[in-house]
Amino acid sequence: MKYASPTTVDEARSLLADNPGSRVFAGATDLVPQMRSGRPEPSVLVDLKRIDRLMAVNHHDGRWVIGAATPTSTLTHNPEFVAMFPGIAEGAGLIGSDQIQNRSSLGGNLCNGSPAADSVPAMIASGARVVVASADGERTVPVADIVTGPGQTSLAAGEFLIEFEIDDAPAGTSDAYLRVTPRTEMDIAVVGAAARLTLDGDTITDACVVLGAVAPTTVRVPAAEAALVGSVLSDEVLETVAASASAAANPIDDKRGTVQYRTQVAGVLAKRAVALAAQRAGNGG
Ligand SMILES: Cc1cc2nc3c(=O)[nH]c(=O)nc-3n(C[C@H](O)[C@H](O)[C@H](O)COP(=O)(O)OP(=O)(O)OC[C@H]3O[C@@H](n4cnc5c(N)ncnc54)[C@H](O)[C@@H]3O)c2cc1C
Numbered sequence: 001m002k003y004a005s006p007t008t009v010d011e012a013r014s015l016l017a018d019n020p021g022s023r024v025f026a027g028a029t030d031l032v033p034q035m036r037s038g039r040p041e042p043s044v045l046v047d048l049k050r051i052d053r054l055m056a057v058n059h060h061d062g063r064w065v066i067g068a069a070t071p072t073s074t075l076t077h078n079p080e081f082v083a084m085f086p087g088i089a090e091g092a093g094l095i096g097s098d099q100i101q102n103r104s105s106l107g108g109n110l111c112n113g114s115p116a117a118d119s120v121p122a123m124i125a126s127g128a129r130v131v132v133a134s135a136d137g138e139r140t141v142p143v144a145d146i147v148t149g150p151g152q153t154s155l156a157a158g159e160f161l162i163e164f165e166i167d168d169a170p171a172g173t174s175d176a177y178l179r180v181t182p183r184t185e186m187d188i189a190v191v192g193a194a195a196r197l198t199l200d201g202d203t204i205t206d207a208c209v210v211l212g213a214v215a216p217t218t219v220r221v222p223a224a225e226a227a228l229v230g231s232v233l234s235d236e237v238l239e240t241v242a243a244s245a246s247a248a249a250n251p252i253d254d255k256r257g258t259v260q261y262r263t264q265v266a267g268v269l270a271k272r273a274v275a276l277a278a279q280r281a282g283n284g285g
Pocket residue numbers: 023024025026027028029030031032033048068069094095096097100103104105106107108109110111112116117118119159160161162186187188189
């Protein structure tokens with residue numbers, strides 16, 4: 001196995017094209033444990049962390065552009081980002097530990113393809129996009145379109161993520177992400193729920209609810225969103241959100257949670273994430 005550390009997107013693109021079976025990595029916090037557990041070694045490990053564009057975080061012209069290999073701690077330590085996207089920061093801030101977050105990237109969290117990836121539901125709720133380096137240039141796709149199943153992505157061979165784009169949250173908008181784990185630290189979500197709401201006075205004018213860890217990929221809950229838009233938040237609306245989220249969940253049964261448990265918790269967490277996002281949005285977003 002060889003190691004390569006390109007310094008430009010083009011150099012990385014060429015390395016991947018010239019070496020079938022090569023693989024990109026950023027923090028390697030998923031990749032190294034997977035290789036140690038016996039997964040096949042790539043022919044070339046392509047380190048993305050020396051490419052400036054993949055390590056940059058910029059905020060201009062009403063948009064955040066976040067390098068796909070940037071450590072997630074860069075975001076959770078950015079007060080402006082945390083104030084605008086508290087839910088995305090909550091997800092990123094739950095990944096592992098401080099040590100893990102100093103390595104782990106949004107690109108790796110997404111492309112590892114885990115249904116339990118903590119940063120993904122809130123990014124989808126905020127309409128985040130990714131810029132993908134493809135063989136003949138770049139293409140921009142919604143984050144929601146990248147993961148197709150556990151460990152599976154829609155990226156073609158040789159493609160990799162360059163950066164994430166997230167438009168500024170409109171006035172009166174905020175988000176939230178909550179998860180349940182069997183242990184309080186260093187565990188992955190049994191259920192995760194993200195919500196993003198826009199309020200005009202007390203009335204909800206836009207809503208997005210996304211669940212993690214309850215299906216092969218993240219799950220949007222359109223019935224909850226429909227119940228929220230045009231409403232003033234009430235116990236009745238929150239109960240509809242909870243019932244819709246439970247109905248949308250299609251979880252597995254394993255030692256970390258039964259189907260019945262995950263289904264019920266999906267409803268409870270969705271309801272709580274919506275209430276928290278509404279409270280934040282009501283405070284000015
Ligand atoms: C102790 C521990 C605790 C953890 N806890 C959590 C947790 O609580 N929540 C959670 O969600 N995750 C957790 N993780 C998993 C992991 O830390 C995260 O998924 C992390 O965000 C992965 O980022 P990375 O940069 O390290 O990815 P890497 O390991 O570098 O890459 C992961 C995968 O993504 C691919 N990839 C990486 N970057 C790109 C790119 N730019 N374009 C295309 N493909 C790319 C790689 O080829 C690989 O398949 C934990 C891991 C450990 C070791």
